[in-house]
Amino acid sequence: MTSPDTAAKAVQVADLSVDLGGRLVLRGVGLQIRQGEVVAVLGTNGSGKSTLIRTVVGLLPAARGEVRLFGTPVPRFRQWHRVGYVPQRLTAAGGVPATVHEVVSSGLLSERRLFAPLRASQKQAIDEALEIVDMAHRRKDAVAELSGGQQQRVLIARALVSDPELLILDEPTAGVDLASQQIFADAIRARVARGTTVVMVSHDLGPMDALIDRSIVLRRGRIVYDGPPHASQTHAHVHHSHGGEEPGWLS
Amino acid sequence: MTLFQLEFMQRALIAGLLTGLSAPAIGTYLVQRRLSLMGDGIGHIAITGVALGLLTGSAPVLTAIIVAIAGATAIELVRARGKASGDVALALLFYGGIAGGVLLIGLAGQGAATLNTYLFGSLTTVSPTDLYVVVGLAVAVLVVAVGLGPQLFAVCQDEEFARVTGLRVQLLNLVIAVMAAVTVTVAMRTVGLLLVSALMVVPVATAQQLTRSFRSTFVVACGIGVVACLAGIVTSYNADVAPGATIVVLALAGFVVAATVGTLIRRRQGRVAPLADEEPEIGVPEPVPHVVSAGHPHAHNPKCGHAAVEHGDHVDYVHDGHLHAAHGDHWDEH
Structure with missing residues (x-):
């Protein structure tokens, strides 16, 4: 393993505090994620894990401290094609129908010039992303007609289509059936094998569990654990290990 | 046919064609963002603009577009700041717009008849200068609505994701607001300010009864808009009624037909192809043991x-x- 100091950093968070409506949701969080790492951010509801992720991608402003992506502070970061973001769910299934293909193609906008149609290579990238999440046969269907798990797969495809170096997922498995979770895990494993950095927030990792090589546990806006993953952390209800040498977390 | 030889009718038909194209084009984005009534609000604000033009003796189209853009920008900024009172702030702007308009018209000494031509459209009042302005603005709206389609689609579909792809979301939202304001002014002469929003929303609602993709909704809505506008203008000439009302009634009739046909089609498809059993049933509890x-x-x-x-x-x-x-x-x- 390369030493933490020399390896390139995908995400650097320094002394980050985030204020949501007057309440400090994150308090002095510090974090370094090297390129190629697969990190799970765990914690109970309200622990600040989604806030951390949303601040990292620039959706929330930092009250104090700083977030850097690939070495550039987020407010000045422009290379968004290197980042793939999967929100918790399709936040606004708009008032007008949109097909799976249309939604996935919006993942290419960071590298698409204004007033320019899709290039052949971009169309191919869309097809490949749809294959990866096993949704190619539904490309012409309206996203609103899909099940929750299938919609989530479309969102993953939208993030994968630009072939990002850093993949950030907010609760990718929440409310998703096991078959879709397995498809995610396979898609993400393939990316990890190619060196993609993955940061995912989760309640319950499910089939993703085996991919994780580091977990971070948040509690009331602070990091209370940062290290190798525990078997005991991968489920929503975390128990004391029975007689093992490892102490339980968040019991 | 004499109707198409009349110069004012030619101008009205050209204006109608462009209105029919541009109103549903921008309307598709507004509906997707669930801001269907934004056009209505801008229309109300534009009334003040028209009145200002009549009061100062300058071209009402020009003052209307300036005031409409200012109003649309204000609505967008209020919305973007996202405080709980955004809804109320919009209402304040709407009422302020219509009240200010009526007040200024009164000061200008113009009667209700003049205002009516702006509120509900009028065929005979499209002057050659108006027509040039309308053509220029409508073409600009269409170029932006089609050319920036993918970007605007992304912003309307999922604003947060659009921000993370590095799109300038605030700027694009402002573009949509300004385009809506321009469209309102374009449509003012044919449909009128009070009904312009209907031409932005009804063709889109009609189209999506039959479509599944954003692009086809966009294209079909523009087609419906053009047909409704041209048919409405011809009917309005023959029956001597306000064009705006005729156009909107025709568009609504189209919606009723499309909704009925769409329901029948979906029902038939549902019967032919029952839901495929795609998700394996995992974790479904066994049936309760029988007694x-x-x-x-x-x-x-x-x-x-x-x-x-x-x-x-x-x-x-x-x-x-x-x-x-x-x-x-x-x-x-x-």
């Missing part, structure tokens, strides 16, 4: 004297106040 009637010695049959009750796909027999149903070689309590 076997203990040591039931009696075999029910239709003639045994116990009352028979139809129960879904089988028959239950009433036996001492409870129901027995045949299950293999024994009887279940139902």
